[in-house]
Amino acid sequence: MEEPGAMRVDDVVAVIVGRLADQHRVVPEYIVRDAVEAALRRRSGDTGPVPADVAEELINGFCAGAAGAEDDAATMPAVLSGDETGRLMTVLGLAVHVAAFNLDRDRLHVAQILNGAAAALVAIGSAARAAHADGTSAVLLSPVTLRTVRTTVIGVLQGLRDRGWQARHLDQEGTAALFGGVLDMLGAVPPTG
Structure with a gap:
């Protein structure tokens, strides 16, 4: 039985790619997918539905350091x-x-x-x-x-x-x-x- 709130790997990858893109960090989807699947295999050996807490941990971990875009319009070069x-x-x-x-x-x-x-x-x-x-x-x-x-x-x-x-x-x-x-x-x- 699938845990409520579980996400498919495709959905986890899409969220990560989207958040990185929002921060002007473009990473090919296949690289994110490889990294997510490798992390899941190391963690549990399974790349099936991802429990909500694990999905959140993966998303936050892969997007760490992707701070929000800062407003530089009034800043001198x-x-x-x-x-x-x-x-x-x-x-x-x-x-x-x-x-x-x-x-x-x-x-x-x-x-x-x-x-x-x-x-x-x-x-x-x-x-x-x-x-x-x-x-x-x-x-x-x-x-x-x-x-x-x-x-x-x-x-x-x-x-x-x-x-x-x-x-x-x-x-x-x-x-x-x-x-x-x-x-x-x-x-x-x-x-x-």
């Missing part, structure tokens, strides 16, 4: 030098590199990092082109882009430190120092609110 912009682009490229090597380990987390890195690289590239067109080396980045970079970098560090990601092909200390340096730099950017 941060001004970065060409060197700082280059550091952001370098760390985002390295984030993609590390994440890609761990795709089979943690598909949902990797997909979020790849999506964040892609969005940030597009925004940074556009801002750098605008600075070049204006004849300045000052690159203006929105608070949303800075949050995306922070979230992406923190996600990679979590993968390396807490999720068992492999990065043996890289200098672990150097990689962590590069990520930490960018996080420090972003912390030094004047508050955006």
Whole structure:
């Protein structure tokens, strides 16, 4: 007998994909489905109807960190030098590199990092082109882009430190120092609110 309030896996996946999309975090449905089914198999060995409390736990767990969109309309952009912009682009490229090597380990987390890195690289590239067109080396980045970079970098560090990601092909200390340096730099950017 099915528990009242139980959800189908398809419904759990749809809720997760929808909540992530509301937060501008686009993750392919098949990756969310794989992650939900793996979590259910680890938990009970069954991917049948999901009890309401388990469904809520999965939804909240997969959407953790997806804070509501903030209003940046009245917020001034941060001004970065060409060197700082280059550091952001370098760390985002390295984030993609590390994440890609761990795709089979943690598909949902990797997909979020790849999506964040892609969005940030597009925004940074556009801002750098605008600075070049204006004849300045000052690159203006929105608070949303800075949050995306922070979230992406923190996600990679979590993968390396807490999720068992492999990065043996890289200098672990150097990689962590590069990520930490960018996080420090972003912390030094004047508050955006």
